[in-house]
Amino acid sequence: MNSPRKAILLMNLGSPDSTSVKDLRTYLTEFLMDERVIDKPRWLRSLLVKGIIVPFRAPKSAKAYQSIWTEEGSPLIVLTKQLQSAVQEQVSYPVSICMRYGNPSPMTAMQELSKQYPSLEEVVLVPLYPHYAWSSYETAVVYALHQHKHGGFNFKMTVVPPFYEEPAYIDALAESMRPYLSQPYDLMIFSYHGIPERHITKRHPAGTHNLSTSDQCCSEAKYQRYCYRHQVIRTTHLVAEKLGIPREKYTLSFQSRLGRDPWLQPYTAKSLGEWPGQGYKKAVIACPAFVSDCLETIEEIGEEGRELFLHAGGESFTLIPCLNTHPDWVKTLVGLLDKAAPAELEDDSFEG
Incomplete structure (x- = not known):
């Protein structure tokens, strides 16, 4: 790819880095401290998440993840990377991935894109959520836009809207x-x-x-x-x-x-x-x-x-398995790129 002007950033939910209780604590804390997931005052949310929920859930979640973990890692991360490759085969500009929680973060993904393709003018964010909800689509978009704003990037960011009835x-x-x-x-x-x-x-x-x-x-x-x-x-x-x-x-x-x-x-x-x-x-x-x-x-x-x-x-x-890399879904996703536009959110506040 010679100096592309546009790139695609697929954004999924995320996953812990491993099945260890330590990594589950880190992941669950980031996830549940999101004000759009548990919409309580920060002091109460912190008390609930760090004092009650995470200590109780982390060991149980670690065992649950162990039951589905593959040699390549978390199924969600593996499948998102496979989707990235499938989309990349259909488009002429670079395709990257990021996660709302865990790694890679939007900041990391955008920094890598900016470094590798300094001539970028636009990054199309594709939240991999068909439906609009505070705790899924909105938090993903707000988080990515926040990191874009504070990253000092030269490219603009556009966003694919929910596609639940496309x-x-x-x-x-x-x-x-x-x-x-x-x-x-x-x-x-x-x-x-x-x-x-x-x-x-x-x-x-x-x-x-x-x-x-x-x-x-x-x-x-x-x-x-x-x-x-x-x-x-x-x-x-x-x-x-x-x-x-x-x-x-x-x-x-x-x-x-x-x-x-x-x-x-x-x-x-x-x-x-x-x-x-x-x-x-x-x-x-x-x-x-x-x-x-x-x-x-x-x-x-x-x-x-x-x-x-x-x-x-x-x-x-x-x-029934999710869409994952179903050929019709890959084709649909590529078609959705044309619908990208500046984000329109009712609430774009972010509590970091």
Whole structure:
């Protein structure tokens, strides 16, 4: 590549550097001290995270990561690097990666790009989150923009917006799932990463969101743009329609709950223990909030979820892999680059 003017920066969630308890403490502290993940005053967040949550969770999380760790390292990091290579084959400008938590940081990635390609004029940030949420898309973008601003770089940064209803994304997601639906099944489950209900209602009047139904959330476009719940419902219905799944044969739920506050419901873990008793013995499950398989898909759903379902009387449980490096997804991602624009955020504050 001779003096490219543009580069691509794929940004994923991140992973601990190893499965040691020490590295899990470091990773979990950075993750949970994010004000967009636990939106409490800093002093209270620090007390909860450093004094209670991390000391308790780090050893358990270390064991969980050990169950999925590969020879190459964390599945999420390995798969993101594979996606980087797949995208690089399709474009003529450099493609790099960074993580919201852990390594490599956006600053490290941008410094390397700037050093290697001093003529860069634009870096296109691609947050690998289909849906908009405080604790995923927004925190990733705000963090990257903060590091860009304070890095003294000569290039500008543009950002790919959430793509939860982009036709090409829906097509790619549907095609990645289609082979797993050729077998008989009773229920197709769309399990999304959960968030506290207050993340939905805090910004906008509570009356604009209906949290009691799985078919809709908010009707006004100005709220839908930043409403995670609306967006996952929209993705679910579009994919189900594309695949021709009858309404009575699919559902959506939310996983990865933390703490005792009410989170978006229904809860995946609780429901997995109930569905067999309701006649749904053969389940197929996908996790569309993630584009790369990780702890939350492989271990939480693929191992813990499977055990819950089968122990409750289920007969078969099939976890559909994330998009990872599916050819249709790679093609979709390259197409999304054309939608990059200056970031438009309701809240661009950053608490470092």
